[in-house]
Amino acid sequence: MPAGELFTVPPVRGGTKPEGSSRNKQKEYQLVRVKNTWCRVECRQEMPTTWEEDQVIVSQAKIGEQVTESGVSWVVKAPIYFCYKVIETQNLLNPSNKTLLYGHVSDPEEIDEYQKKTQKRFVVMDATVEQIYGSKVRKYFEAHNVVYKILALETTEETKSMDIVLHILEEVHKFSLDRRTEPIIAIGGGVCLDAVGLAASLYRRRTPYIRVPTTLLSYVDASVGAKNGVNFCNCKNKLGSYTPPIATFLDRSFIQTIPRRHISNGLGEILKMALMKHKGLFQILEKHGKYLLDSKFQSTNVLDCNDDAALKTTRLAIQTMLEELAPNLWEDDLDRLVDYGHVISPELEMNLLPALMHGEAVNIDMAFMTYVSHEIGLITLEERNRIVQCMQNLELPVFHRDCSFQLIKKALAERFKHSGGKLRLSLSTGLGTAEIFNNVSEETMMCAFAAWQEDLGEHST
Numbered sequence: 012m013p014a015g016e017l018f019t020v021p022p023v024r025g026g027t028k029p030e031g032s033s034r035n036k037q038k039e040y041q042l043v044r045v046k047n048t049w050c051r052v053e054c055r056q057e058m059p060t061t062w063e064e065d066q067v068i069v070s071q072a073k074i075g076e077q078v079t080e081s082g083v084s085w086v087v088k089a090p091i092y093f094c095y096k097v098i099e100t101q102n103l104l105n106p107s108n109k110t111l112l113y114g115h116v117s118d119p120e121e122i123d124e125y126q127k128k129t130q131k132r133f134v135v136m137d138a139t140v141e142q143i144y145g146s147k148v149r150k151y152f153e154a155h156n157v158v159y160k161i162l163a164l165e166t167t168e169e170t171k172s173m174d175i176v177l178h179i180l181e182e183v184h185k186f187s188l189d190r191r192t193e194p195i196i197a198i199g200g201g202v203c204l205d206a207v208g209l210a211a212s213l214y215r216r217r218t219p220y221i222r223v224p225t226t227l228l229s230y231v232d233a234s235v236g237a238k239n240g241v242n243f244c245n246c247k248n249k250l251g252s253y254t255p256p257i258a259t260f261l262d263r264s265f266i267q268t269i270p271r272r273h274i275s276n277g278l279g280e281i282l283k284m285a286l287m288k289h290k291g292l293f294q295i296l297e298k299h300g301k302y303l304l305d306s307k308f309q310s311t312n313v314l315d316c317n318d319d320a321a322l323k324t325t326r327l328a329i330q331t332m333l334e335e336l337a338p339n340l341w342e343d344d345l346d347r348l349v350d351y352g353h354v355i356s357p358e359l360e361m362n363l364l365p366a367l368m369h370g371e372a373v374n375i376d377m378a379f380m381t382y383v384s385h386e387i388g389l390i391t392l393e394e395r396n397r398i399v400q401c402m403q404n405l406e407l408p409v410f411h412r413d414c415s416f417q418l419i420k421k422a423l424a425e426r427f428k429h430s431g432g433k434l435r436l437s438l439s440t441g442l443g444t445a446e447i448f449n450n451v452s453e454e455t456m457m458c459a460f461a462a463w464q465e466d467l468g469e470h471s472t
């Protein structure tokens with residue numbers, strides 16, 4: 012936003028006084044804390060010389076003040092700063108690894124302080140994950156003399172609602188934790204992380220939380236950004252907030268116990284990043300897709316990503332995702348490449364619950380959009396076919412009979428409504444490159460749909 016734009020007062024009937032006139036003054040103040048009191052100092056003015064430099068803290072926040080004929084208006088500009096860590100680790104649940112307890116703390120002196128008192132942790136785990144890893148988590152906390160509570164919950168797309176959030180909040184409240192030093196820990200797939208994130212954002216207005224993703228999809232996607240949420244009124248993630256965790260701890264060994272279909276599901280979101288912005292990642296998926304599925308991302312080499320397709324794939328997926336998310340954590344900019352595959356898929360996924368997994372619905376959406384790209388002439392036939400072939404090699408669905416043109420139109424209308432009156436479509440313009448278009452006609456969509464259905468639909472040969 013250009014400087015000063017916030018301070019522009021809309022024209023008042025009868026005309027406004029020119030800027031700077033005695034009746035229409037505007038000023039901007041910075042906020043300065045001297046000892047314990049915040050005071051304002053007009054931006055262009057020098058600080059009083061009586062203030063000692065080491066007693067003064069200058070905030071990044073500013074207050075604008077405008078005096079008009081109708082009164083005074085103030086505008087607060089307060090940048091909100093978020094800092095969170097995304098940390099790869101191995102053997103997270105081995106008691107010798109202190110990441111789960113202190114990985115979020117940067118200052119070693121602070122860790123020493125924490126260790127002087129008994130630590131408490133409230134842990135929410137997906138019920139299946141708890142069955143497999145619960146005893147390890149217990150042993151971990153017991154080894155560190157931590158007072159803990161594990162809340163095991165069925166976290167599925169069907170239970171992803173405010174009910175689960177309220178249930179978590181009630182239990183957190185009963186457990187009673189020190190909001191500043193005892194983060195809530197979520198261990199599970201994207202549903203668990205999303206619901207706990209929302210609960211944490213509500214408890215005492217924002218309680219720090221930690222994400223430990225246990226599915227591939229949550230490892231590369233749901234755990235690295237700021238968003239959380241639950242479904243509401245049969246709409247996907249309709250309630251939620253932008254509250255990042257204080258840390259995400261990534262341990263790929265959890266992924267070894269998820270079914271093969273869930274690996275494909277996660278590969279759908281990884282392919283999204285590859286198609287949007289990284290040809291190298293696309294080529295890895297093309298070449299090593301089967302290995303990634305077979306090995307469930309359990310590589311032998313955990314440090315050298317040049318040597319290991321699994322490590323390289325997850326690192327590139329996270330790096331490309333962070334590049335797109337970090338400058339736009341609150342999604343103020345509506346032109347987001349990461350929304351690729353999320354235009355039609357929300358309606359498709361919710362309509363077909365529980366038949367389609369999130370990454371599968373995303374992939375069907377991306378397969379259709381690949382045909383749109385080709386229809387417009389943004390990608391060649393060879394590129395289109397390579398993309399579809401790659402999807403099929405990753406064992407992802409590329410078509411669904413319930414994804415009718417009517418559903419596509421309904422989903423597009425919904426996105427249009429929530430995107431500032433513009434249909435913003437991310438479309439491939441090559442392998443690993445994309446742009447956002449807002450002028451794709453319905454006729455183009457229909458032609459793409461017909462070709463998509465003919466090539467990949469159930470009656471295709």
Ligand SMILES: NC(=O)c1ccc[n+]([C@@H]2O[C@H](COP(=O)([O-])OP(=O)(O)OC[C@H]3O[C@@H](n4cnc5c(N)ncnc54)[C@H](O)[C@@H]3O)[C@@H](O)[C@H]2O)c1
Nearest residue numbers: 139200201202203225226228229232233238265268269369
């Ligand atoms: N916040 C975000 O930015 C973001 C991004 C992408 C997706 N999401 C959300 O993530 C959700 C999908 O996440 P998901 O694909 O992880 O699904 P999920 O959370 O439903 O987990 C899938 C299933 O895997 C089981 N499971 C999890 N970890 C396991 C393990 N290690 N071993 C065995 N079983 C395990 C769970 O019991 C669950 O039944 C969607 O609701 C989507 O909206 C959020």
